[in-house]
Amino acid sequence: MNNRAVNISSLVILLSLVSFIAEACLYYLINYHWVSILFAVLFSVGLSHFCLESSLNYGYSFLHAAFMVTITFIFSTVIYLIQPNQWIHYDFSMVVLVLVNWITPFIYCNIRDMMDRGPRFDGFHLFFQRMSILFIVFFLFVVVKQYFLTPITPPYQELPFGAHNFVPMMTTASYIEFAINSHTSLFPLFCYIAEMIALGVPIGFFVRIYGAKLPFFLRLAIYAGIPIILELLQELTGRGWGDIDDVTMSLLGVLIGVILFYLLNGLSQSVSNREYMMSRNQTSNYFS
Structure with missing residues (x-):
């Protein structure tokens, strides 16, 4: 690694640290936490642009993303563990x-890779693989x-009496009917549904990406198998509540993830x- 690369790496880490300090201060000082989120988006776009223009590859964008995701994850975990806190x-x-x-430099670099018409920038595929590993590692923490x-x-x-529901969404529909009749807020249910769907989206997206060369029915089995296995493990370990409705919501998230891939591909x-994730010098259809 030459002196220029060392200097850029040090600068990226320093600017990322400044960004984290600013995000933490904004989160602490301002009750409207979306301000901290908006700052993170704007700063991340600016720093990702700087990383790409100064190095002509995507490596420093990953360095920035990895540093920020790790340190904000540690920060949020510490705050979660010390609750309640005044x-x-x-x-x-x-x-x-x-x-x-994570997602801001990911989207920015995806856009730049699509817009670039020449060989000026390189390393996007390595960037994508590293970003995928980074996301999956932290996603596994979230799943656990x-x-x-x-x-x-x-x-x-x-x-x-330990009974189980085998009709998809029957229990959820019954609760919605009960909530409407009793004027109970449906907001907690909607939050729950949104969270279950969100947990399925990365499964659909990354299985479609990295399982592109697998037979269709094998991919289909993986799509359905992961949510089902998670619910069965909940039932076997006595943690949570294994239910067909959870599987249905997760599968909806998986479908959204697959659709997201096809939207990006289009x-x-x-x-x-x-094709999405196809190198500029590649002539065959990577996703056939």
């Missing part, structure tokens, strides 16, 4: 803050927490005239 409160915006620090450590559960009660074909 000075700083943990809420869902901390999860969004971690996600924003949400399924087994502090399991998320719906706002309605489990069926009596956008890549329209903008750069090549």
Whole structure:
């Protein structure tokens, strides 16, 4: 590694640290936590642009993303563990803050890769693989927490006598009917549904990306198998509440993830005239 690379790496880490300090201060000082999130987006776009223009490859963008995701994840975990705390409160915006620090450079670099018409920038595929590994590692932490450590559960009660529901969405529909008739807020249910769907989106997206060369029915089995296995593990370990409705919501998230891939693929074909994640010198259809 030459002196220029060392200097750029040091500068990226220093600027990322400044960004984290600013995000933490904004989170602590301002009650409207979206301000901290907005700052993270703007700073991340600017720093990603600087990284790409100064080095002509995507490596420093990954360095920035890895540093920010790791340090904000540690920060949010510490705040979560010391609750209740009168000075700083943990809420869902901390999860969004971690996600924003990953997804902003990811989206920016995807756009730049699609828009670039020449060989000026290189290393996008390595960047994508590293960003995927970074996301999957932290996503596994989230899955373990949400399924087994502090399991998320719906706002309605489990069926009596250990009974199980085998009709998709029947229990959820019954609760919605009950809530409407009793004028009970449906907001907790909607939050629960949104969280279960969100947990399925990365499964669909990354299985479609990295399982592109697998037979269709094998991919289909993986799509369905992961949510089912997670629910069965909940049932076997007695953690959470294994239910067919959870599987259905997760599968909806998986479907959204697959659709997201096809949207990106269509956008890549329209903008750069090549399949998504296909190298510029590649002539075969990577996703056939």
